[in-house]
Amino acid sequence: GDSVTQMEGPVTLSEEACLTINCTYTATGYPSLFWYVQYPGEGLQLLLKATKADDKGSNKGFEATYRKETTSFHLEKGSVQVSDSAVYFCALGNSGNTPLVFGKGTRLSVIA
Amino acid sequence: GAGVSQTPSNKVTEKGKYVELRCDPISGHTALYWYRQSLGQGPEFLIYFQGTGAADDSGLPNDRFFAVRPEGSVSTLKIQRTERGDSAVYLCASSPHSGRADTQYFGPGTRLTVL
Numbered sequence: 001g002d003s004v005t006q007m008e009g010p011v012t013l014s015e016e017a018c019l020t021i022n023c024t025y026t027a028t029g030y031p032s033l034f035w036y037v038q039y040p041g042e043g044l045q046l047l048l049k050a051t052k053a054d055d056k057g058s059n060k061g062f063e064a065t066y067r068k069e070t071t072s073f074h075l076e077k078g079s080v081q082v083s084d085s086a087v088y089f090c091a092l093g094n095s096g097n098t099p100l101v102f103g104k105g106t107r108l109s110v111i112a
Numbered sequence: 113g114a115g116v117s118q119t120p121s122n123k124v125t126e127k128g129k130y131v132e133l134r135c136d137p138i139s140g141h142t143a144l145y146w147y148r149q150s151l152g153q154g155p156e157f158l159i160y161f162q163g164t165g166a167a168d169d170s171g172l173p174n175d176r177f178f179a180v181r182p183e184g185s186v187s188t189l190k191i192q193r194t195e196r197g198d199s200a201v202y203l204c205a206s207s208p209h210s211g212r213a214d215t216q217y218f219g220p221g222t223r224l225t226v227l
Contacts, residue, residue: 099171102154103154
């Protein structure tokens with residue numbers, strides 16, 4: 001079945017450091033790929049998405065490129081802020097309105 | 113506009129009791145999903161409704177779990193004879209229409225603790 005594997009956390013970075021959170025997937029067909037974020041005490045929010053190969057999703061300085069050849073959707077940000085501290089989830093959704101398949105999440109802590 | 117809401121936000125119950133968890137989706141969203149999130153894990157799918165009918169209930173762990181959406185809007189997840197292993201955060205999400213992996217909008221969750 002479909003699955004998502006993302007790098008284990010926690011990840012601790014200093015403010016203004018570069019961030020990469022790796023995400024790879026296994027899926028039949030042509031899934032859409034998502035990054036969701038969960039800030040402390042809040043619900044899951046969509047951060048960005050890409051619906052086809054080579055698409056780049058971006059939001060709030062984060063970006064991720066849908067790479068079909070490597071089945072990856074790594075999350076990147078050039079300069080993190082303390083306010084980026086959260087848990088990040090990679091997810092895929094296959095054709096139709098099927099449920100999302102999530103990775104286990106990566107906790108990011110950014111220190112000033 | 114209003115997002116997905118879930119009630120209660122916290123529920124503590126005793127082993128063997130019955131609980132109901134409620135989800136109010138975003139108005140007009142036809143698809144509704146229930147997920148369960150255990151500590152340190154990503155959300156895991158339970159059941160998905162398209163309108164009033166359960167389109168996929170393959171994620172329900174056993175027959176103690178049941179969900180309804182009688183009018184195609186509000187949904188209730190029902191758990192009978194609760195067990196300590198049912199303790200988790202139960203998430204509800206909705207999306208606007210059937211299509212190719214539409215964005216799902218999540219509620220804040222209900223934290224269920226079974227003592």
